[in-house]
Amino acid sequence: MGVSLPDRPSFCAVQHAFLFADPAAHSRSPEMHRAAFAHAGISGEYTARRVPPAELPAAVVGLRQPGVLGANLSLPHKTAALSLLDDLTPAARAIGAVNTVIHRGGRLTGDNTDAPGLLAALADVDAPTGGLSVVLGAGGAARAAVYALVSAGHTVMIVNRTHARAQALAAELGGRAAWPETVPWSAVTLLVNASSAGLDAPDESPLSPFVPLEARAVVYDMVYRPAETRLMREARAAGLRAENGLGMLAHQARLAFRAWTGADVPVGVFLGALAGGRMPQPEGGA
Ligand SMILES: NC(=O)c1ccc[n+]([C@@H]2O[C@H](COP(=O)([O-])OP(=O)(O)OC[C@H]3O[C@@H](n4cnc5c(N)ncnc54)[C@H](OP(=O)(O)O)[C@@H]3O)[C@@H](O)[C@H]2O)c1
Missing domain, CATH: 3.40.50.720 (NAD(P)-binding Rossmann-like Domain)
Known part of the structure; x- marks a missing residue:
């Protein structure tokens, strides 16, 4: 089963980023990235999806669609994704784990913003x-x-x-x-x-x-x-x-957002989103 994306033409201004994790329901990443989209004035959506391990390959294929910025990966996908991507940054390769996938023109690069x-x-x-x-x-x-x-x-x-x-x-x-x-x-x-x-x-x-x-x-x-x-x-x-670890959680999100959009949103925006609601749920960094 692939990632079900909204049926939008490729020239649509709304861009999408995802979290793939299992479980994903308690993730605080959507709040952080929605705040970042709003701060940067970018029309974007961030969706946390529960992706069981067997469905990860199809979910990753879905990231190649136009309008998709990329995804965060959390437990249990950080290592399994390594072989599904076109390129890895030196950090992701050395660490052996990907927490951020960046989509550019149909190619997917795996990065690690935890470090x-x-x-x-x-x-x-x-x-x-x-x-x-x-x-x-x-x-x-x-x-x-x-x-x-x-x-x-x-x-x-x-x-x-x-x-x-x-x-x-x-x-x-x-x-x-x-x-x-x-x-x-x-x-x-x-x-x-x-x-x-x-x-x-x-x-x-x-x-x-x-x-x-x-x-x-x-x-x-x-x-x-x-x-x-x-x-x-x-x-x-x-x-x-x-x-x-809240500071690290906010910074890894900031760096992923910058890799997707080019926008350097202050970390305070991410921290503010985390402070704005209930306590964050542990999610292995994304
Ligand atoms: N703040 C952030 O942004 C951020 C980012 C990433 C991860 N994290 C947090 O970092 C922690 C580790 O994540 P992970 O992905 O590395 O998990 P992991 O791959 O499952 O590794 C867990 C590690 O913790 C050790 N451990 C587990 N229970 C222990 C205990 N009771 N006493 C001593 N050692 C224990 C394990 O030791 P053994 O080798 O002996 O099993 C293993 O080394 C999690 O709490 C996660 O939420 C936070």
């Missing part, structure tokens, strides 16, 4: 750069984080519940796999939780017990529900700055 989205969110909070960073997790989000931080010159250690996955990630993308006991925590200036620990679980932490970090360290939790995770709570109690 630059994280760096932009870290820059917004003046997170230290170039020091020792620890990434917790070894799934798709951790891959984007390690790629981003290594590219930005951080020394990266990767700690994951399943150590072998941290080792595989380090071998592929750089950084060094570590056990919690072997990390020199007092020298860590950036801690990124890219694991699912804490998601919908206010009492769960990926770093338990919490350990003191360098005094100016920032703790960045990609999880944003609850808005303050246990990791953030304990970091703040230790006198450290801690942020949830």
Whole structure:
């Protein structure tokens, strides 16, 4: 089954972007992108579609239609889409995951805006750069984080519940796999939780017990529900700055929107859309 698009002639001014995910119903991306279309004065629509894995190839074919800007991909499609596209950006190829598909003249390019989205969110909070960073997790989000931080010159250690996955990630993308006991925590200036620990679980932490970090360290939790995770709570109690993943969510959307439309909409528009309603539902970044 393909993507059912409105029956519009190709010269129609209304442009479309989609989210393909399964589930997709709770996504906050439509609110962010609708706000961006309105801000940029572009006549556009953004629709979240539940696309089961078996239907992804047909859904991707549908993106080649005139009037379609592209799509965001979220769980479980970020990796499966790699083989369905014409081109991949260097970031998407290295990370091995696509969260943004860009349509130009019938060709589809896969990009990953999670990685630059994280760096932009870290820059917004003046997170230290170039020091020792620890990434917790070894799934798709951790891959984007390690790629981003290594590219930005951080020394990266990767700690994951399943150590072998941290080792595989380090071998592929750089950084060094570590056990919690072997990390020199007092020298860590950036801690990124890219694991699912804490998601919908206010009492769960990926770093338990919490350990003191360098005094100016920032703790960045990609999880944003609850808005303050246990990791953030304990970091703040230790006198450290801690942020949830809403900034990254907004920036990855901003970068996707810019790739589709060329419009550089301020991140505040995306953050405003997220703040305007109920708390965002986790959706793996898109
Ligand atoms: N803010 C954003 O824009 C943004 C973007 C992308 C993702 N995210 C969030 O990032 C998180 C990870 O997403 P993902 O796509 O990488 O998921 P994923 O591919 O399923 O990976 C999950 C990772 O979390 C680890 N993990 C799961 N439960 C854990 C626990 N109780 N304790 C310790 N480690 C645990 C897993 O360890 P094992 O290897 O041992 O299974 C694995 O490394 C999700 O919460 C997602 O919502 C946020």
